[in-house]
Amino acid sequence: MIVNRRQLLAGTSALAAAGLVRPAFAAGDTIKVGSILDTSGIFDAYGKPMDMALRLAVKEINAAGGLLGKQLEVIAYDTQSDMALYTQYGQQLTRQDKVDVVHGGILSASREAIRQTMRKTRTPYFYNVLYEGGVCDRNIFINGVTPAQQVEALVPYAMGKSGKKVYILAADYNYGQITARWIQKIVTDNGGEIVGMDFFPLDVADFGATIAKVQTAAPDLVIAPLVGGAHLSFFRQWAAAGMKDKIALASTTLGVGNEHKVLTAEEGDGIMVAYNYSQDLETPANADFKGRWAEEYGDANAIHEIAVSNYQGVHTWAEAVRKAGTTERGALIEAMESGIAIDGPSGRIAVDPKTHHAVLDVHIMEFENQKMKVIETLTQRQPIDTQSVCDLRANPDDNTQYEIQI
Amino acid sequence: MDLFAVILVEILYSIASLILISAGLAVVFGMMKVINLAHGEFMMLGGYATIVAVNQGVNVFIAMLVIAPITVGLIGLVVERLVIRHLYGRLVDTMLATWGISLLFIGLATMIFGNTTTGISTPISGFSVGTYQINGYNFFIILVAMVLVLGLYIVLKLTRLGLIARGAMQRADMAAALGYSPSRIYMATFFCGAALSGLAGAVLAPLVGLVPTSGGAYIAKAFITVIAGGPSLIAGLASSAGLFGVTSQVFAFSISPMAGEIALLVAAVVLLRLMPQGITGRFFKGKV
Known part of the structure; x- marks a missing residue:
């Protein structure tokens, strides 16, 4: 299309006028x-x-x-x-x-x-x-x-259901680091013991060695503030190794992006989480x-x-x-x-x-059949x-x- | 003793997964000298092909071992015909073009499947060794990698097709003079390379949460393994995967998974400083 000067002027001034008029x-x-x-x-x-x-x-x-x-x-x-x-x-x-x-x-x-x-x-x-x-x-x-609100609710419940020896697997950036420190504090406050702690860069997707390492430490409970798609592999490999029924598992992040609908029921069932909201x-x-x-x-x-x-x-x-x-x-x-x-x-x-x-x-929940079933609500x-x-x-x-x- | 068995399985698994991740790239980059930066995305597509097929009710093993490699191979074929064949011998240009292709595939996968994590669960259940639990699927990966290496060896070393392919890669003009069309050999080889990448993405899919950007996680390891392996395809692949697999797992067990990743990279740097031509540039010379 060829536009001559007159058309161009007419067009732009109309645009400008529209722009001026609307906010006014x-x-x-x-x-x-x-x-x-x-x-x-x-x-x-x-x-x-x-x-x-x-x-x-x-x-x-x-x-x-x-x-x-x-x-x-x-x-x-x-x-x-x-x-x-x-x-x-x-x-x-x-x-x-x-x-x-x-x-x-x-x-x-x-x-x-x-x-x-x-x-x-x-x-x-x-x-x-x-x-x-x-x-x-x-x-x-x-x-x-914030981490304290979540962890303070989740940890005592999860420890009560499993035991006092806790292993932490966290994402290696400020969220994971800070949350891991809170978990450490709350676990010790509740008379528990941290038997191991590992941090993972966000692109790590192979947790085979970790799963074996966790077993040598023999904890009662694993808490996993892991973040993102690559880290989702952990939960999958954990279930594939048949660990799910041996050691209890809790997370402060799993489910925020509706991950419980991505994991199958066999992989997810029983994982403990704590959030402000659940669809269920x-x-x-x-x-x-x-x-x-x-x-x-x-x-x-x-x-x-x-x-x-x-x-x-x-x-x-x-x-x-x-x-x-x-x-x-x-x-x-x-x-x-x-x-x-x-x-x-x-x-x-x-x-x-x-x-x-x-x-x-804060609602304490457990994964059940690809849903987050509310177990207990801690108010305010x-x-x-x-x-x-x-x-x-x-x-x-x-x-x-x-x-x-x- | 139980722990030793568990560690041994993990080391074998680690070697096997490095072989799987790198095999497609070894064919495309090692043989054809095409720097395929879309290698990770071929793997990602293999993963999605598997998941789609399984969701359609296809048996998971057929989806992984048949459907995914063929799908990705065909996609590779299209890419080769449209883009790569114009760029043979132009190393840097292939890098730019395949990087563009990788971005395109990430975009397409995001449009089709959305930017959410998907996945399927592993078809083989875990079992216990003494007091330890082992992921049964590890053995499947080890088996696939062994069959793959053996199959590649047989095809390249013992069949006429393999001979022709190797010949065309070394001297395309001589192959042409003997009546073989280098263009078609390249095409077929690229198809195989892409199919191998698709296979790797497919068999690893049940172990990971798949997103359209998943390919990025594999590409660095694949290039490191292939380059450190050196000029011989299979001997190089097996020896460098073996070295890196053992190094990373030993450090992962004794210190932390993070240390394992670092050890792998440090080992690669040291190795390339000592042997700039890769392992098979010095040892196993003249092997396939």
């Missing part, structure tokens, strides 16, 4: 909810359901009349599993789109890439993912479980949530732990906006710190004013790991991610 028209009428997630690329298994959850929450709030008499508008960016794009889209959301709040970030690296931008532009930021703990920043709110939670709130999800998206299979966290993050923020009567940052943070809580699909989620982390229910667990290093009441200007010394 939109401003003031809606509350802008920024979302920044990897909905494509290698982390899309986490990001896609999180995006679906955010949109579902916003839709529900809008259907109920919106907030402060305004409708919510989602401005979402797909970071394509590329950490560099977080910085770029983080700037765009805060400086160009001037959103009222940002929900998102998946990996800890992505959170740290945008956290300072959010802080500088004074945009309240909600990171709705389970992570290694220790972030202390008054501008951020985090509602995922038999509560009216969860049944209701799954119903709404299925109505929106056809079926409820995609739901996982962090999708629910994202859903609850949006509702917690909405609750705070209602309470504050404004989306303005100062008033919103005060409302959040007033001990606000919502009842979500995973139970009650309250904001801990001291750390901006969550006080939440405090984020004790972050609480030990972070006090935003005393130091409101704190802006660090602490490495928690145990």
Whole structure:
């Protein structure tokens, strides 16, 4: 197609005019909810359901009349599993789109890439993912479980079912290292003993030697904070060696990406885990949530732990906006710190004013027939790991991610 | 004593899996001098072919030993006809082209199967040796690797086809002068190489969680094994896999699995410093 100068000018000016008119028209009428997630690329298994959850929450709030008499508008960016794009889209959301709040970030690296931008532009930021703990920043709110919350619930139960000698197999990066240290502490506190500990780079997929080594140490229980597709091989090889019925197995990560549906029932049955959410939670709130999800998206299979966290993050923020009567940052943070809580699909989620982390229910579960069967619910667990290093009441200007010394 | 048996099985398994991982590459890179960076992805496709076939109700052994190699071999054939055949003798260009192909395969697999971990469970159950449990599937892998090495040896050394293939790889012009079409020999050899990669991906699939990017985990080990093996295909493969398998497992048992991985890499570096032509550049000269 050949475009002459006149057509080009006409076209571009119309485009420019459209660009100018739209924000002027939109401003003031809606509350802008920024979302920044990897909905494509290698982390899309986490990001896609999180995006679906955010949109579902916003839709529900809008259907109920919106907030402060305004409708919510989602401005979402797909970071394509590329950490560099977080910085770029983080700037765009805060400086160009001037959103009222940002929900998102998946990996800890992505959170740290945008956290300072959010802080500088004074945009309240909600990171709705389970992570290694220790972030202390008054501008951020985090509602995922931290290692202490999980381990503190899981370890005593698993030891009670098996015995006192524990072997740890962990992923070799900050999450695995920190979690392994917590496991060590809780095991010793409960009168147990660590008989061995091994760390694995994320691409190790052959665990034959490890399985033999574990047997020479003869533990009663193996706890495995292993991460990702390659590490899933461990659970498969463990079962293939016939170890499953000999030594009990627990994990702090298996199931977050719905791995219990990937392992067969023979491979998975009996593995003990502890999370904030399971699709198999038999509560009216969860049944209701799954119903709404299925109505929106056809079926409820995609739901996982962090999708629910994202859903609850949006509702917690909405609750705070209602309470504050404004989306303005100062008033919103005060409302959040007033001990606000919502009842979500995973139970009650309250904001801990001291750390901006969550006080939440932890459910101890066992894999059974490719499901996570809830055995026991520990209600309203405090984020004790972050609480030990972070006090935003005393130091409101704190802006660090602490490495928690145990 | 029981522990000794367990360690022995693990070492044999480790050698066998290195042979499996490297065999396809040994044919494509060692014989044809095509730096196939898509080798890992051929293996990944073999894994997916198996899983799809098993989910369709095919017997798992038929899926692994027949369907996966043929599927991946055919994919390799298409790749050879469309891309590789234009690049014979251009080492660096094949590297770039096959890297592109590997990215393409990862993308396609992600589109078709999604970016989630899948897998099938092992068809052979574990059993106990004294107080220890051993993965029964290890023996299957060891068996497949042994049959593979033996089969390769017979084909290359004792059959006319193998002779023609080896001849064409050494002097394509002479082979052509004797009435054989090098283009078709290359094609057939590449098919075999791809099929071997598919086989390896297939038999290892029940032991791992498969994702579209799984191939990346194999490629480094495969290249290290083939390069350290040197010019002889089978003797090189067996000797370097043997050396690295023993080294990595001994360190994995005595220190940690991490130390095993490091020991393998250190052994490779030292070996190539002492023997730049690979093991068979110095020993077993002139063997297949």
